[in-house]
Every structure is written in structure tokens, then in C-alpha cells.
Amino acid sequence: MTMSGAASCDVSRTTTMTSASGRTMHPAAIHAPPLVPVSAQVRFSNMADSIQNGSGDITRFIYKDMFFTYPINLYELNILLKILVDEVGLEEVPDVIQNYHLCIVKNRLIDSDIIAKASQMKVIMQYGVGIEGVDVNAATEHKIKVARINGSTTGNAVSCAEMAIYLTLGILRKQKMMDTAVKRKDLGSPVGDTIFGKRVLILGFGAIGVEIAKRIRPFGVKILATKRNWSAETLPCDIDELVDKKGGPEDMYEFTGEADIVITCLLLSNETVGIVDHKFLSTMKKGSYLVNIARGHILDYDAVFDHLKSGHLGGLGIDVAWTEPYDPEDPILKFSNVIITPHTAGVTEYSFRAAAKVCTNSSKCP
Known part of the structure; x- marks a missing residue:
């Protein structure tokens, strides 16, 4: 596995949540296994020295998977020509996350244990609206910014x-x-x-x-x-x-x-x-x-x-x-x-294309 470019990983939920009545919910009942292929779950952007992108704090990234069809990939490639994509399995995450500065999350948990290892992380961006899968308190403690994509801007x-x-x-x-x-x-x-x-x-x-x-x-x-x-x-x-x-x-x-x-x-x-x-x-x-x-x-x-x-x-x-x-x-x-229906309310070509552009533009170096 190379360490340049962007990486993806699959992270399972390990935290609990308390219900309105005070009942503690079992972790498995809060979050599910992947709803899309592992390669589409989480992407990390690497500030490798070999990437010639100036002196920006966060490297740029691209997506390469089934959800981003040719026009979107072309759009991103025109902006982000020098970034490669690495795919990282779940078991590899603790060994590599410290090398990355930007995390784009979709339907997966980024908990306090993962965040504690992300020593160079600058931003965690939820690829969507809900951020319950990100431990915001832990991110704040580690001076990591958490962002999400406003649903009204992407369709x-x-x-x-x-x-x-x-x-x-x-x-x-x-x-x-x-x-x-x-x-x-x-x-x-x-x-x-x-x-x-x-x-x-x-x-x-x-x-x-x-x-x-x-x-x-x-x-x-x-x-x-x-x-x-x-x-x-x-x-x-x-x-x-x-x-x-x-x-x-x-x-x-x-x-x-x-x-x-x-x-x-x-x-x-x-x-x-x-x-x-x-x-x-x-x-x-x-x-x-x-x-x-x-x-x-x-x-x-x-x-x-x-x-x-x-x-x-x-x-x-x-x-x-x-x-x-x-x-x-x-x-x-x-x-x-x-x-x-299988959690597809927001899964449309229109909304995914728009969200991809938001992520790309938000992640460009100054």
C-alpha cells in the first residue's frame, strides 16, 4: 500500500448513545455495517512531501469509485491532478491514520480512539448532514475541526x-x-x-x-x-x-x-x-x-x-x-x-455529484 494521495477505510461504531428515556442503546443498534462498498466509506488526504502542492496545510484529494461518474471524476481531476488514491482496510487504519490531514467520512464512525491516533489530522468532513458518527468532543480536544455538508446546498x-x-x-x-x-x-x-x-x-x-x-x-x-x-x-x-x-x-x-x-x-x-x-x-x-x-x-x-x-x-x-x-x-x-427502503433517501446522482464538488472545493489548498 502506498502512502501518497487519499485513503479509504472501514471503521465500526464502538460507542453507545442514551435514549430520551435514559435507556442505553447497544452499539450495534446505533450504527450499521457499511451501506456502500468499503472503498466509498472514508477517505483520508495525505500531506506527503512528494506531493507538489505548495505549502498548504491540507492536501487535495479525489474520489475514484462507483458513485462518482465520469463528469465528476473529470471535474476533480482537472483540479487535483497529482493526488493518488489508496484504499486502506479496517485493520490498517491505526497504522496509517497518523499520516493524514483530511478525513472525508460517509456512513462510518470516527470515534475517540481513531481520533487519538490522528496526530496530524486538521479537518474531519462528514460527507452528508448527520455528524452523529463523529466524536466531536474528541475532535475538539485534539484541535481538529469537524464540518458537514449542508443538505440544502447539494440537493x-x-x-x-x-x-x-x-x-x-x-x-x-x-x-x-x-x-x-x-x-x-x-x-x-x-x-x-x-x-x-x-x-x-x-x-x-x-x-x-x-x-x-x-x-x-x-x-x-x-x-x-x-x-x-x-x-x-x-x-x-x-x-x-x-x-x-x-x-x-x-x-x-x-x-x-x-x-x-x-x-x-x-x-x-x-x-x-x-x-x-x-x-x-x-x-x-x-x-x-x-x-x-x-x-x-x-x-x-x-x-x-x-x-x-x-x-x-x-x-x-x-x-x-x-x-x-x-x-x-x-x-x-x-x-x-x-x-x-435501504437508506437511499439522499442517494441520488444529483446530490452525490453536488456533494463531491463541495468536498473537492473545500479541500483545495489555498
């Missing part, structure tokens, strides 16, 4: 919003039952429902929540939304015409009781782990629908299972799960009113 928020609506329509129209009907050569069944006239609660009205509201509003729905801070400077647009009723975390249970559909867009944190629990689901209308495009552990597994089994929950659409890749034999998937 990630738009892509996730489209997936939320896709899942919503899927459970309303009973997609899994329709698949069964086709296999049985049945016509005219099942009888689904329309989104028209429904009251939709968007739990977490950030960039993704706003994009959902923009796209779901024309279906003829009423929109309720919760957000910690509704000040104008925290919103990307004027939301007066998007939201019919807005509130804070303290209004959550009131809003769930009014909604026909709940879409969760919350960041995963100590405050939000397991927030959709028995109390939350019991407050929802009987027969209402739940969609989760945030993180799997926003939902309490046992509570969701119980409310599906009792029939109180009318349908569940999830792009994220409690463990990933999700066990296809999991009991929750046996319900005919459950749809799951």
Missing part, C-alpha cells in the same frame, strides 16, 4: 423530501399488498387511500422538512410542523404559506393527536433517541401513518412493533432502520402495511 434535502413523499404514498396506496395482488393476478385491489385532505405533521422543520412541505402541499394537505426555533434567520424561506400550524417540542403530543400522517426529520441526539415511543404512538390517531427518513433510533422498536400488531398504526414507511443493513427476516417487515 440532499430535496432528495430526502422526495423519498418521504414516496414512502407516504406507498403506505397510503398499500404498495406491498399491490405487489401481492399482481402476483396473484388480482385486479382492483387493494383499496388504498388518498393523501388529499390529510393533515401531515412534519416532526423537525429543518432543511428537509421545508422541502417536504414545498412538495407535499400541492397534494391538498394541511401541514403541521414542529421546530425548536422559529426565528426568521433559522428558516430558509418564508413558511407562512407552507405551514398551517407550527409549534415547538412542547406541542408534539398535541400535534400527533391531530395528524393523519407523521413524517420524522429529526437529527439523532440524546434528546431524540427513542422519542417516537409508546406514548407518542398512542397519542396518534388510530389508523394514522408514520414515515421515518431521519435515523432508525428516532423510533422505539418495541413501541412500533406493538402498535403495528394492535392495528393502531395504519402503516409504516422507513428509509432508515434500527440496524443496517436491515434483517429481511425482522418481524416488523412481515406486516403488510410496512414499506422499507
Whole structure:
């Protein structure tokens, strides 16, 4: 293995997280095995003396893998002509990470143990929005900056919003039952429902929540939304015409009781782990629908299972799960009113191309 250029590695989660109820979550339940090939997980940029890139603190890098098609590679190569790519396996990470200055992370954990070995690291950049996989406190202690890519700048928020609506329509129209009907050569069944006239609660009205509201509003729905801070400077647009009723975390249970559909867009944190629990689901209308495009552990597994089994929950659409890749034999998937997609809400050509450009431009030497 050479030590010039950029490197990739696969790092498994080893930390725990506490739920909203104080329950400690098992590490395996917080983070999953890779969702994409190892070569796409984590990249490190090396300040090798052999790289003739001036006196900048951070070397430039390129990606070479299946997700970055020819135009993106060409774009990057025109800027970053002298950087090679190294692929580093999990077992090699402790031996090489000290040689690198820039870490680009996708869907993998960078914990305190890894950070402690990264003696020359300058920046850890999350290749996406959520940074729960990076130990920010440890990075700060080691004077390493942590950055993420704003979803509104790359199309990630738009892509996730489209997936939320896709899942919503899927459970309303009973997609899994329709698949069964086709296999049985049945016509005219099942009888689904329309989104028209429904009251939709968007739990977490950030960039993704706003994009959902923009796209779901024309279906003829009423929109309720919760957000910690509704000040104008925290919103990307004027939301007066998007939201019919807005509130804070303290209004959550009131809003769930009014909604026909709940879409969760919350960041995963100590405050939000397991927030959709028995109390939350019991407050929802009987027969209402739940969609989760945030993180799997926003939902309490046992509570969701119980409310599906009792029939109180009318349908569940999830792009994220409690463990990933999700066990296809999991009991929750046996319900005919459950749809799951493999954590692909933000996985689109458009968003990946834009994110690649952000990473490239952010990593260029001055």
C-alpha cells in the first residue's frame, strides 16, 4: 500500500448513545455495517512531501469509485491532478491514520480512539448532514475541526423530501399488498387511500422538512410542523404559506393527536433517541401513518412493533432502520402495511455529484 494521495477505510461504531428515556442503546443498534462498498466509506488526504502542492496545510484529494461518474471524476481531476488514491482496510487504519490531514467520512464512525491516533489530522468532513458518527468532543480536544455538508446546498434535502413523499404514498396506496395482488393476478385491489385532505405533521422543520412541505402541499394537505426555533434567520424561506400550524417540542403530543400522517426529520441526539415511543404512538390517531427518513433510533422498536400488531398504526414507511443493513427476516417487515427502503433517501446522482464538488472545493489548498 502506498502512502501518497487519499485513503479509504472501514471503521465500526464502538460507542453507545442514551435514549430520551435514559435507556442505553447497544452499539450495534446505533450504527450499521457499511451501506456502500468499503472503498466509498472514508477517505483520508495525505500531506506527503512528494506531493507538489505548495505549502498548504491540507492536501487535495479525489474520489475514484462507483458513485462518482465520469463528469465528476473529470471535474476533480482537472483540479487535483497529482493526488493518488489508496484504499486502506479496517485493520490498517491505526497504522496509517497518523499520516493524514483530511478525513472525508460517509456512513462510518470516527470515534475517540481513531481520533487519538490522528496526530496530524486538521479537518474531519462528514460527507452528508448527520455528524452523529463523529466524536466531536474528541475532535475538539485534539484541535481538529469537524464540518458537514449542508443538505440544502447539494440537493440532499430535496432528495430526502422526495423519498418521504414516496414512502407516504406507498403506505397510503398499500404498495406491498399491490405487489401481492399482481402476483396473484388480482385486479382492483387493494383499496388504498388518498393523501388529499390529510393533515401531515412534519416532526423537525429543518432543511428537509421545508422541502417536504414545498412538495407535499400541492397534494391538498394541511401541514403541521414542529421546530425548536422559529426565528426568521433559522428558516430558509418564508413558511407562512407552507405551514398551517407550527409549534415547538412542547406541542408534539398535541400535534400527533391531530395528524393523519407523521413524517420524522429529526437529527439523532440524546434528546431524540427513542422519542417516537409508546406514548407518542398512542397519542396518534388510530389508523394514522408514520414515515421515518431521519435515523432508525428516532423510533422505539418495541413501541412500533406493538402498535403495528394492535392495528393502531395504519402503516409504516422507513428509509432508515434500527440496524443496517436491515434483517429481511425482522418481524416488523412481515406486516403488510410496512414499506422499507435501504437508506437511499439522499442517494441520488444529483446530490452525490453536488456533494463531491463541495468536498473537492473545500479541500483545495489555498
